Amino acid sequence: MNVEKYQIDEHNSLNERQHKKRYDFLSEMLQQEGIDVEAIIKKLMDFQIAIPSWALGTGGTRFGRFSGTGEPRSLEEKIEDIGLLHALNRSSGAISLHIPWDIPENADAIKSLAGSYDIVFDAVNSNTFQDQKNQNYSYKFGSLSHTQKEVRQQAIHHNIEVIKYGEVLGSKALTVWLADGSCFPAQQNFRKALQRTLESLQEIYAHLPTDWKMFIEYKPYEPNFYSTVIQDWGTSFLLANKLGSQAFTLVDLGHHLPNTNIEQIVATLMMEGKLGGFHFNDSKYGDDDLTVGSIKPYQLFLIFNELVEGIEDKNTKNPVPAWMIDASHNVKDPLEDLLQSVEAIKIAYTQALIIHREMLWEAQRQNDVVKAQEIVQNAFRTDVRPLLAEARRRSGAAINPLGLFRKLEVRKKLVEERGELAIATGL
Numbered sequence: 001m002n003v004e005k006y007q008i009d010e011h012n013s014l015n016e017r018q019h020k021k022r023y024d025f026l027s028e029m030l031q032q033e034g035i036d037v038e039a040i041i042k043k044l045m046d047f048q049i050a051i052p053s054w055a056l057g058t059g060g061t062r063f064g065r066f067s068g069t070g071e072p073r074s075l076e077e078k079i080e081d082i083g084l085l086h087a088l089n090r091s092s093g094a095i096s097l098h099i100p101w102d103i104p105e106n107a108d109a110i111k112s113l114a115g116s117y118d119i120v121f122d123a124v125n126s127n128t129f130q131d132q133k134n135q136n137y138s139y140k141f142g143s144l145s146h147t148q149k150e151v152r153q154q155a156i157h158h159n160i161e162v163i164k165y166g167e168v169l170g171s172k173a174l175t176v177w178l179a180d181g182s183c184f185p186a187q188q189n190f191r192k193a194l195q196r197t198l199e200s201l202q203e204i205y206a207h208l209p210t211d212w213k214m215f216i217e218y219k220p221y222e223p224n225f226y227s228t229v230i231q232d233w234g235t236s237f238l239l240a241n242k243l244g245s246q247a248f249t250l251v252d253l254g255h256h257l258p259n260t261n262i263e264q265i266v267a268t269l270m271m272e273g274k275l276g277g278f279h280f281n282d283s284k285y286g287d288d289d290l291t292v293g294s295i296k297p298y299q300l301f302l303i304f305n306e307l308v309e310g311i312e313d314k315n316t317k318n319p320v321p322a323w324m325i326d327a328s329h330n331v332k333d334p335l336e337d338l339l340q341s342v343e344a345i346k347i348a349y350t351q352a353l354i355i356h357r358e359m360l361w362e363a364q365r366q367n368d369v370v371k372a373q374e375i376v377q378n379a380f381r382t383d384v385r386p387l388l389a390e391a392r393r394r395s396g397a398a399i400n401p402l403g404l405f406r407k408l409e410v411r412k413k414l415v416e417e418r419g420e421l422a423i424a425t426g427l
C-alpha cells in the first residue's frame, strides 16, 4: 500500500490549527532568545536517516523470535515499507542493505523502485559473522582475522562483492562489522589476530571506489565473550588511520560497556576527522538494540550536542556522518518503532541546535559550571516537537506520522496484502 498525498493533506488540515498554536508559541520564544528558527527548520527538512533493511521485520533474540504480521517478504516489499515511512515523515529517504540477507537480484528494477519512493541507497553492510549455505569455509573461528588464509580470502572476497552490489545501486560506503574474537583466554593470539585483520582490510580497501568510504564498526563483546578483535573506538580508529583517508570509524550506540562516555568519543573522532557513521539504538545493559531514545534520551542529546558542535565548526575537517538506525527487537510493530526512533533522533538533534553556542562557549571559558549546565539543560527541557512537525508540514509529510499510521490502519492493510504469516526475509 501507499500513503497518498490527499491522505496527508487531509490529516494536516485537521491538525493544522492546534499545530500552529504550538509552533507560534515556541518559535516566538526561541526567536526572543536569538535562535534562528528558520535555519533550524531548513536543517530538519534536509536531515535524512537511513533505515536498515533488517529492521522492517520483527527482530529476535537467541531465545526465539515472535514474528509480526504482514511483514515484508522481499527486498521490494522492504523498500515499499520504507516508502511508507518516508511518505509519513520525509526523513527516512535512505535504505542500508545487508548482504547476503538482501541481495538485489535485479539491480535496475530495485533502483528504480526505490527512486519512485524518493529513496537512495546508503552504506552496504557485509556479513562474515555467520555461515551461508554452500560456503566453502566456516567463520566459526573468525573471518578477516582467521588463522587460515583460505578463510580470510573468502571473507575478503565477500566484502569486495558487497562493494560491487552497492556500486550498481549508487551506495557510497561499505560498513564492516566483525564478530571475530575469542571466547576463552589463550584461544587467540591478540597481536597476530589484529595484524591479520589489518591486512585483510587493506585488501578490501584496495577495491574501494575512489568516491567511497569504508566504515569500521567496533563492539566490546558478543558473540565472543572474552575478546573481540575490533573491540573499541581506539582499535577502529587505529585501523582507519592505517588504511587511509577513505576509512572511518563507525559508532554504534549499543557497542559500549556500561557508562562509557560516548559523547566524548564522538568529539575525539571528530577532532581527527574520522567519525564516518552512526548507528542509533538504545540500551539498558548491553547491545539491546531498543528504540532510539527509549531509555537514555539525555545521553542521546549530549551526543548530538557534540555532533552539532563538530558539524557546525568550520574548522573541523570531519565529513557529515552517515546516520543510520540499527535496532531490532521483539515486541513492537517495526514500522511504528522506526517512526518513534526517527522522531527521537530528530528531537535530540533539534535540542542540540537550539543550544546557544556562543553563550555556552563563554560559560566554558569562564569556568561557570552552573551556567554551562543551565544552558544545555534548558535546551534539553524544551519541547521542540512543534519544530519537527513544522518541518514535516513544509516537506509534505504528516504533522503526526504515528497518529496517521494508526488512523490509516496501515498494518491491517499490509496484512490484507501480504497475509498474516508473511515473515520478513533475512534475520
Ligand SMILES: [Mn+2]
Residues within 6 Å of the ligand: 217, 252, 279, 326
Ligand atoms: Mn551496528
